[in-house]
Amino acid sequence: MNLSPFFNSYAGMYVAQSFCHSVIASIIADQAVKLWKIDDPGIRQRFRLIVVLFPIFSFPLYQVLNPGRSSVLFRLSALFDINRWLNMEIWGIIPFSILFLIVLAITSLIFLFQEMVPVLRHTLESKHAVHDGARTHADPFIERASNELSIETPEMLIVDDDEPVILSTTGKNPAILISTGLSKTLTPDEMQAALAHEIAHIARSRRPVLLVVFLLRVIMFFNPVVLVEFRRVVRNEEKICDDIAVSITNRPEALAEALKKFYTVRDAPGPDVERPLFTPVRLEEYSYNMQLDTRITRLEQNTPRSAGGRWFSFMIVILIIAGISYFVV
């Protein structure tokens, strides 16, 4: 099976080159964050967004700047030509291009079922959102926090559930849902910290920039690097909301204690249930707990929150990524 004509077409070149550019962007942005000790989740997210957004535009932009970039001559003198690898054959039988396409196909399926379908379902549901649960009177703390973040005060609903659950819906009528189990577990200070975190999520979801990023990210549905990096961006969002919550309550320890309660409950093994360590659910829980761990540590250490900036470093990283990627075809 000869896939060479596809990878020599504009569509094929876009797919292959955007993959290469995202790998380069990922390595460089990651190293910049590590070596320059960038701890602020907002700035980290900005660096990670380069990996998600840059490969969308790089190939068309380079082609406009230099239409001869796809020529044989340019490819021969390029820093890296992915077609050399795609044209190679394993044991003279299986072309690398087939393996590459399989990876892209798996990524597309993961994207479809783990990102696209849930997002569409959430969007459709939130359009006709009638939240189950008992409405409570407007909480003065929620009103104050919402005012601070310049958003409408969300509804607060109590759901009858023994599990500790708190979540926010971010549709037209945002609401915060709290389980009765959680309201019994958290102290008033911890509850305020948790509520502030959810209000921060609602406020952040009001920013059109995040919606635009997701819509653009859809273009890279096939790209495994973007898939991973977008998840890191989303995980960063939790830390950003932690920081916003702390800026409202000034009580990082209260949020850390609240998070610990989620951690311990989730981690507690059931009395009669024995589960092997490496089932998908167990791994998911492990990853969830790891993430909680880092958030708790950050809050306990009370990592100073920077006021943003690092634009110079950010521009240097973009320029270096763009400069190298130009010679990667």
Add this chain to the structure above:
Amino acid sequence: MSYDREVNAVRSRAYGFLYFLLTVAAVIIVLKTLNWLPLVLQQDTMRRYGSVEEVKAKLNIKDLYVPTYFPQSITWPPSEILAQAKPYPAVLMVFNQAGKRDVALVISQTASGAFSGNEFIKLIKITETVPYHFKDGTALLEVGTCKNDEPCSRLSWTEGSYRLTAVMKSPPFELIRIAESMESMLH
């Protein structure tokens, strides 16, 4: 104390930038190495060759077409030869003007439409496209101009399983004579 802290902060930032630059250099070296590896692992991938004979010997391309007629204005041997056998056979020969470094003629032979050597001589404006009866078949003759309004012409035809294209910086007369003289090179 505060002065020491400041000095340490500046030093730490400088090391950070230095390590970052080293990382960038490492990325470039890795890319270069990854680009070079396929040339070692697979001999028939696209690369430059020194002579037509070398292409014939190394790539085992059955029919390699070369012109037997050359006007005096063009230099033999080709100044540049690019060729590959996989994923499909393709050969590109670039000829310079006699006594100059300017590209005067480009001949490409390929088993796939995905390959073109048009970047060497670009026909910016095509004034005439006509079918031309040639070697018991029909070729496509395009006449026009290249950069600086220089007259250029291109002839494309099929020979066996290959598509051949010859582009020249001249009116079509010499190009047709060169194309008509092209024959498969014998071992």
